[in-house]
Amino acid sequence: MSDSSVSSVALDSAAPTDPHPDSFSSRHPNVTLAVASATCALIVLDTNVVAVSLPAIAHAFHASFADIEWVVSAYMTAFAACLLPAGAIADRFGRRRVLQCGLALFALASLGCGAAPTAALLIAARAVKGLGAALLLTSALAVIAHRFAQGPSRERAWAIWGMCMGIATAIAPWVGGAITQWVGWRWIFLMNLPVCAVLALGARRAIDESRDPHAKRLDLPGGMLFAAALACAVSTLIGIPAHGWQSGATLGRGAASIALFALFICSQRWQTRPMIDLRLFRRARFVGALLGMFGYAACAQVMMTFLPLYLQIAFGFTALQAGLGMLPFAAAMIAGPSLGAALARRVTTGGVLSAGLALIGAGNLAMAACAAGGHYLAVAFAMLVTGTGAGVMNGDTQKAIMACVPRERTGMASGISTTTRFTAIVTAVGVLGAVLAVRTHSALVQSIASVPAALHAIDARFMASLLAGDPGEALRTLDAPTAHLLAQAAPLAFAHGFARALLVSGVVALVSAIAVKLMADARD
DSSP states (O other), X not given: OOSSTTTTTTGGXXXXXXXXXXXXXXXXXXXXXXXXXXXXXXXXXXXXXXXXXXXXXHHHHTOOHHHHHHHHHHHHHHHHHHHHHHHHHHHHHOHHHHHHHHHHHHHHHHHHHHHOSSHHHHHHHHHHHHHHHXXXXXXXXXXXXXXXXXXHHHHHHHHHHHHHHHHHHHHXXXXXHHHHHHTOTHHHHHTHHHHHHHHHHHHHHXXXXXXXXXOOOOOXXXXXXXXHHHHHHHHHHHXXXXXXXXXXXXXXXXXXXXXHHHHHHHHHHHOSSOSSOGGGGGOHHHHHHHHHHHHHIIIIITHHHHHHHHHHHHSOOOHHHHHHHTHHHHHHXXXXXXXXXXXXXXXOHHHHHHHHHHHHXXXXXXXXXXXXXXXXXXXXXXXXXXXXXXXXXHHHHHHHHHTTSOGGGHHHHHHHHHHXXXXXXXXXXXXXXXXXXXXXXXXXXXXXXXXXXXXHHOOHHHHHHHHTTOHHHHHTTSOHHHHXXXXXXXXXXXXXXXXXXXXXXXXXXXXXXXXXXXXXXXOO
């Protein structure tokens, strides 16, 4: 999460005037903005900082690739599933109160992550943390939208907020690598405790309580159905490498996910005040803009999870080196919005979005072509292309979505947009993870087919450790000649698997670019 995709989540409830002119936030609006922006930046930093530490986590727990995927996906799934109800909770019960509750929950979950004795407990704590992050994000954005309701101050506030998000995105890989290498991966989570304490004190002092007097009642059944459907879908995708595409477990979970999504849609049709107005999906421009958001998140933002693994396994980078190696991608994402703004003055919205997706697709295909070559500079150049496309999409997807709906529906539309983003990320982690696992195994088998002893050593345990970024654990029990052979073959096989995942991602981005161009410029 690195952009202004959720900056309008509270526009519906923004007050045109301040009912308390002598309040702290009226006298010191910049302090209020700083606290709310720092809260959002903490979420961005925490979301992206974990990826670099995944191999260290896998080594600590002897975790499988599926476990590592769940460390990312449990957080993202809970985050995506809770964003819409979290916004309604903040409007109904008070933004400052919900923000403080979110900080407490986020801090407790961070403590649970840092102290987790097993991978299963770490995954559970990450899910709770996703719930806390959803409460934090929606309430912090509502605070900004309420305090800076209109005029130049509003534009300035969102510009400063966006700058904070960009800085957090850029430094996250380096911070994650430095902490993992110098003090241990657990401190990636434990460092949140003092930060949350400072933010809680700031929120109590600098943020005035506000709520929407016309807030709608909570749609708990709809929220639970959506969360269950998304969790089943992610479980299906992550389980494919272990169970296979046509196994009973895969088909059963997939069918359950489809059924739950169908029930969710039906529940929204029956509700008098639904979380999602399904009539918005009759508008081709709205659907095209959402497809642009999905393609951007699934094909570019998901790289924040897989690139650190690739750099550490294929190139043998340390956690810190992997974090630094991600900087071309992050820097291009910061520079990309300027290109998007220049394009927007010359071409249509569909043209901007399709250009961004085309750059993402071209960058991913270029990276796929050089991923197994062992030349970091070539990979870095491809990162720049993908990151530039991601930067173009960063703000323009949100602008395109918000332009398709009337002002009274912007809060709902922004919630749909943000949920689409994180749903795309967790879906891509599952799908691309499955492609990565299958291709890595086949490439490794092909490279050692003439050595039966080494071929026999490639069992499920070996592959789980290798894919999780812990090749040392995979080789630990093997005899010296076999271990030496596999130590040389495994990184190259992983690079081939990563290249195949990039190939799929690149093709999806290019196809999405065509579809978005046709739909985003359509007349409804």
